[in-house]
Amino acid sequence: MKPVTRSCILAAALLAALPAFAQISDGVVKLGVINDQSGPYAALTGPGSALAVRMAVEDMKAQLGDTKVEVLVADHQNKPDVGLTIVKRWFDVDKVDAVLDIANSAVALGVQSVIKEKNKIALYGIVGTTELTGKQCARTGFSWVHDSYALVSGPARTLTKAGLDTWYFVAADFAFGKNMVQEAKNFIGANGGKAVGEIFHPMGTSDYSAFLLQAQASNAKVVAFANAGAQLVNAMKQWKEFGMQEGKQRPVSLLLSITDVHAAGIDVMQGLSGTSAWYWDRNDNTRAFARRFFERHKAMPTESQAGMYSATTHYLKAVLATKSDATDAVAEKMRSTPVNDMYARNATLRDDGKLAHDFLLVTVKSKAESKAAWDYYKISAVIPADEAYIPLAQSDCPLLASAAAKAK
The missing domain is CATH 3.40.50.2300 (Response regulator)
Structure with missing residues (x-):
């Protein structure tokens, strides 16, 4: 058996001192x-x-x-x-x-x-x-x-204050849609507006006629869609088919994506407002x-x-x-x-x-305003991070209590 040398002891000590996590x-x-x-x-x-x-x-x-x-x-x-x-x-x-x-x-x-x-x-x-x-x-x-809070805070606050103070919601019937509607209603009420109705549709819905007719009959100044992807595309196509694009009601998407605009066509989506976390152009x-x-x-x-x-x-x-x-x-x-x-x-x-x-508050351009494919958004306002998110003081995240205790 070889004797343990001082260099061996030193090498072992150095290895022990290395962080345990320093490896993949x-x-x-x-x-x-x-x-x-x-x-x-x-x-x-x-x-x-x-x-x-x-x-x-x-x-x-x-x-x-x-x-x-x-x-x-x-x-x-x-x-x-x-x-x-x-x-x-x-x-x-x-x-x-x-x-x-x-x-x-x-x-x-x-x-x-x-x-x-x-x-x-x-x-x-x-x-x-x-x-x-x-x-x-x-x-x-x-x-x-x-x-949901960040998505609805911009349009709900801005449009309600601008006089578009009655809202009707067409929403997907699962956690996302329900949460979006509730967050929007909170903002609308806090800014002097009123939610006059809501209707929830199943995930796989392709026919939105009954939902849109109820929204139209509500006479709400804003019809807000709490859905996305193919759901929003189909809803907006039927919005145009029913002549609602020429009406007085303002369409708002609570989850607007540029791919949805592209899929539906700018002639279908023009005038639709929403909030975006990022825009390519x-x-x-x-x-x-x-x-x-x-x-x-x-x-x-x-x-x-x-x-x-x-x-x-x-x-x-x-x-x-x-x-x-x-x-x-x-x-x-x-x-x-x-x-x-x-x-x-x-x-x-x-x-x-x-x-x-x-975040960005955007509105889909008209065909005349759009200069090329994917040139779809007008940015009307930048919503700073400290306004976009729920204040930490109002959050019910349990981690915040431990973070506050650490800071003391």
Whole structure:
């Protein structure tokens, strides 16, 4: 048996002093993108979000060096049971480190429970329910794009104050639609307006005639749609067919996406107002990313897809900074580092998990105003982050109490 030398003891001491998390488990960082790949929200998120994640990985390749990154993709079909089965398998069997996008409120709330149990990271895209960063907030769950409060605060406050003070809602009959309607009603009432009615439609609805006729009969000054994707497209096509585009009622989308405008046609969507977390034609940086994305996807990126590029990049930078894919180390680094990229400037992750960034109040241009394909939005206002999100003092996220105690 060889004697233990002083150099051996010193080497052992140095190794023991190294951070336990300074390594990549299994030699690879695994990301799982799960969303609606083929249903009503596929254009808004779907394959485009998976592409955005892959683009972020590719763009980080020089910095990543020998660090391997794998991207898995799955379709949850907007079914919580399907989504949770996939996510649990990813964590337990495939050793996925973080899941991205999700893009469905019911699925996201289920995923939030899973990441708490298994201590994993989730980077949510267009998840509307405020419960995700409210009562169900998680230390490792981050809402990157928007929630219902941020989407409705701009148009509900601005339009109501401008005299468009009676609202009727046509909404999808699941967690997202119901949460959007409730948040909008809160804002309308607080600003002197009134919600005169609401009607909820099933996910797979294609005939909106009965819903639109009820909205028309309400004589509300605003008809607000709390749905998206193919649902909004079909509803607006029938809005035009019924001659409601020529009427006095103002259409507002509580979740407006450029892909929906493109699918329906600008002649159908013109005059529709809404809030967007991001727009491709805002500045040189957004346009540069959008052109690269378009070359591969043949459509301009949505706010959700741009957000997933940003979230992936921020996550991988945290992995590099900590030399680890350990959940606690990476999540802490993400929280302590501002986000500055083509998606958001000087944005920060709040203690409730929201990425606090500015929003845009937009209106779809008329055919005469639009100069080219995808030139669809007029930006009427920038809503600063401190106005867009629910104040932390009003949040019911349990994490805030512990954060306040730490600060003392």
